[in-house]
Amino acid sequence: MKELNHLDLNLLKALNALLEERNVSRAAERLALTQPAVSAMLNRLRHRFNDPLFIRSSHGMLPTNRALALQAPVKLILENISALVKPIEFKPEELKYTFKLAGTENGIRTLGVPFALKIAKLASDVKVAFFPIQGQPLEERLLTGEWDLAILGEQELTENLYYQRLFSETYTCAVRHNHPVLKQEWTVETFCQLEFVLVAYNGGHFAGATDTALERLGKKRKVKISVGHFSLLPDLLKQTDYATVAPSHFLRSRNDLVLLEPPFVIEGYQKAMAWHARANHDPIQQWFRQIMADVAEEVKNP
Helix, strand or coil: CHHHHHCCHHHHHHHHHHHHHCCHHHHHHHHCCCHHHHHHHHHHHHHHHCCCCEEEECCEEEECHHHHHHHHHHHHHHHHHHHHHCCCCCCHHHCCEEEEEEECHHHHHHHHHHHHHHHHHHCCCEEEEEEECCCCCHHHHHHHCCCCEEEEEHHHCCCCCEEEEEEEECEEEEEECCCHHHHCCCCHHHHHHCEEEEECCCCCCCCCHHHHHHHHCCCCCEEEEEECCHHHHHHHHHCCCCEEEEEHHHHCCCCCEEEECCCCCCCCEEEEEEECHHHCCCHHHHHHHHHHHHHHHHHHCC
């Protein structure tokens, strides 16, 4: 490999042009160089290959046997290098890939499911695998390629990740149909008299953003049940007088529940997608991220 240390790619380009044009002036024009510059490059080539390479004759420049032997491999090298640096082009309908998407249960339900359905229409040979994000080393999974993309709250991002905001998430309160609270005036006091089911991704927590907001008002609520999955909420609410406060995008399609605007301000958060630098310039990954951004727009503006 030491032989490559003194081999200039521009010299190979010049040799290829000279072999095809058999004329220094035409080779110079093709390379967008001056004739003296190409002549100098030819001298360097002669020194490098220890061969005259071209001999002047009444018919122009004739390549030596050494030059003719170099013609095919030099052309192949230049073609391979050109292919190496050429941007990756792909057709989604021909793409075969397993896209690995991590997120919370809410993130997967809100964005991951419509994303997978859209991908199925655009690229039928692409598979989508969902992964739970809780308790996992986010940056490591993205670095190693175990995950391609993560859907999460902006507050969960680390400084070494690229990200794009998708939409602002707010909170909504939900109760069963015919709940007694629906006949009462909807105030902070009424809210605090209810008993709640809280979704805590890691399980076992009994306070969240709602409690932080109440604390600022000098109020408290009663959280009776803590669950790790949003999917448990509907059954718990429909069979009891419990209430819940959950992300609005998760609840808005629940026709089996009554949705109420919280009677006080609960700070929302930015939903984002995050990826590692290794995938930042990959055209295929960029395409997937654009599809996710399109899905987020549709979720934001149904």
